[in-house]
Amino acid sequence: xxxxxxxxxxxxxxxxxxxxDEEFAQHMAESYPxxxxxxxxxxxxxxxxxxxxxxxxxxxxxxxxxxxxxxPYWARAYDGFVPNRTPSQSGWESSEAEMRLxxxxxxxxxxxxxxxxxRLHIRQSVSSREPFLVLNMTSLDVETKDKLTKYRLTQLTLxxxxxxxxxxxxxxxxARGPADEKTVV
Numbered sequence: 001x002x003x004x005x006x007x008x009x010x011x012x013x014x015x016x017x018x019x020x021d022e023e024f025a026q027h028m029a030e031s032y033p034x035x036x037x038x039x040x041x042x043x044x045x046x047x048x049x050x051x052x053x054x055x056x057x058x059x060x061x062x063x064x065x066x067x068x069x070x071x072p073y074w075a076r077a078y079d080g081f082v083p084n085r086t087p088s089q090s091g092w093e094s095s096e097a098e099m100r101l102x103x104x105x106x107x108x109x110x111x112x113x114x115x116x117x118x119r120l121h122i123r124q125s126v127s128s129r130e131p132f133l134v135l136n137m138t139s140l141d142v143e144t145k146d147k148l149t150k151y152r153l154t155q156l157t158l159x160x161x162x163x164x165x166x167x168x169x170x171x172x173x174x175a176r177g178p179a180d181e182k183t184v185v
Contacts, residue, residue: 024049032045060087060090068126071092074094075124076092080093080094088126089125090126091126091128093122094121094123096119096121097119097120098117098120099120100116101115101116101117101118101137104137104139105139116139118136119137120133120134120135121133122134123155131158132155132156132157133158134154135152135154135155136153137150137151138151
């Protein structure tokens, strides 16, 4: 049996060989022998038993979101499901794409320089219809200056990411200046 309850409950010594129904019946026989099976009190105790406040990390998705059976195609296969203390924020992540940054401080090592990096990955929570993009930066810790620290910059909806991509390209066009326009001084 996999049911584990928080320490404050009165259900103890759970036998891993019992089914959940057998485990509940044993609990009721030991803790509430006077309660008749099928009574309102029995049903109430069963609800308490079934809704224990404990869920192991690897069981968040199957126990709380069992209706979502398939991970998105872009999710990492080996550890793509990421549990969160707020279960509805648990979800899937892709691998990170990185871009080395030349204008941010890196960290000197014995063998060379570990460059600062911009990191981007896809994330989708179990409660979301659409994924979003997470943009992080790994750079030298500004306070200690002795380690690289990962900073979360922002989370973008897919539409926001498209808008940002267009804005970046437009900004680059303006910065480079059009070849066919005359510069007015």
